[in-house]
Amino acid sequence: MLTYAVRPGDTYLRIARKFGVNPYALYAANPAIAPGEYAQPGDLLRIPARPARLRVLQPGDTPDSLSGRYGIPADAWIGCNPALAAGGWHPGTVAVVPPAGTPGIVDATAEYGYRDMMADCAALKKRYPSWLELTVIGTSVLGKPLPAMRIGGGPRRLHVNASFHANEWITSALLMRFAERLAAACASGGEIAGEPARELCGRTTLWLVPMVNPDGVELVQEGVRPDHPFYRELLRWNRGSRRFDRWKANVRGVDLNDQFPAHWEAECERRDTAGPGPRDYPGPSPLSEPEAAAMAAFAEAHRFDAVVALHTQGQEIYWNYRDYEPPESERLAQRLGRACGYRPVKLSGSDAGFKDWFIQRFRRPGFTVEVGLGVNPLPLERFPEYYEEVERLLAEAMKP
Structure with missing residues (x-):
């Protein structure tokens, strides 16, 4: 049985994934x-017997060289070892040998965080260079670059985003899995959700922002330590609790989906939230937060024909905003609902969201999609079910 020292960024699910063990076996081996x-x-954990193979990296070992040695794609090595993705392939480091035949990049068997997303973006770009483009649209409060991904080159421009709310981070994994499946289907000439992928991408240019709120996601998944630049403030805003699983806001306690200049003052009055906290504080002014400002500038630059914002939970599709939406919005919402089984809802009493602002600003269709049912964060055990719903919805959204 191995002993492992916990590192910054580790979670118990990530440690279990790293060593290829069942999480409950890890808990059983560490009853504390x-x-x-x-x-x-710094905590020491006992790692139980595991089916996964490990390799102590030797000089010259890289994902590419190991791919040749083991006959396993380089991207599978990266996917099974996300902590090593950013230049950590050093001699003496322990790496997990991926199972033979591992084809995928996006791994949703543990909390899907910013480091996973950035490593997967790079891996997808490397595997599908002809089908996928990456750019950066801004930075978070703590300086994390916010990547955007383009797939396809059709005249219709569709934008989809995820993780506006921190404890809804499963939407990032869902969107990244869709990006991988779509790019793979384009490369192979195959289908996604029963639709010819190349035809979809010939008609529609898809722009994705897979994680709008990376600082908040990190807070929900990893908690806060004394060296965090907002340590004292976050504990105060969270009423002294060190549990952040209900946190929706960014790292300054601002709800990013209440930040947009679409009747923002009315939303402030409705929320009646005095200051920063886990949710519902619209901030000191519209677009005061760099993440929201980046999203608004991104939309202004590309003038999308439609947008979809993935949230959780409720299995509903919100499609309207104060009668600013065009006539086709309701029809498209009905199509999306039939594709995935969600209920289109004409919503009232909500302002200042991203889709609200988009509809008011451009008079084009915008949708907030509430994925799944349950309590946030949604359980990873049901990821395959959620993904099937999202894949059908997004493939339908890509059709004219």
Whole structure:
């Protein structure tokens, strides 16, 4: 049985994935921990017997060289070792040998965080260079670059985003899985959700922002330590609790989906939230937060024909905003609902969201999609079910 020292950024699910063990076997081997707790850097964990093979990296080992040695794609090595993605392939480091035949890049068997997303963006670009383009649209409060991904080159421009709200981070994994499946289907000439992928991408240019709120996602998944630049403020805004699983806001306690100049003052009055906190504080002014400002500038630059914002939960599709929406919005919402089984809802009493602002600003269709049912964060065990719904919805959204 191995002993492992917890590192910054680790969670118990990520550690279990790294060593290829069942999370409950990890908990059983370490009775002092419990599911739902944050892993503390420096703690020593016992790693039980595991089916996964490990390799102590040797000089010259890289994902490409190991791909040739083991006959397993380089991207599978990266996907199974996300902590090593950013230049961590050093001699003496322990890497997990991916199972033979592992084809995928996006791995949703543990919390899907910013490092995973950035590593997967790079891996997807490397595997599908002819079908996928990456750019950066801005930075978060803590300086994390916000990537955007383009797939396809059709005249119709569709934008989809995820993780406006921190504890809805499963939407990032869902959107990244869709990007991988779509790019793979384009490369192979195959289908996605029963639709010819190349035809979809010939008609529609798809622009994705897979994680709008990376600082908040990190806070929800990893908690806060004394070296965090907002340590004291975050504890105060969270009423002294060190649990951040209900946190929706960015790292300054601002709800990014209440930040847009679409009757923002009315939303402030409705929320009646005095200051920063886990949710519902619209901020000191519209677009005060760099993440929201980046999203608005991105939409202004590309003038999308339609937008979809992935949230959780409720299995509903919100399609209207104060009668600013065009006539086709309701028809498209009905199509999306039939494709995935969600209920289109004409919503009232909500302002200042991204889709609200987009509809008011451009008079074009905008949709907020509430994925799944349950309590946020939604359980990863149901990821395959959620993904099937999202794949059908997004493939339908790409059709004219």
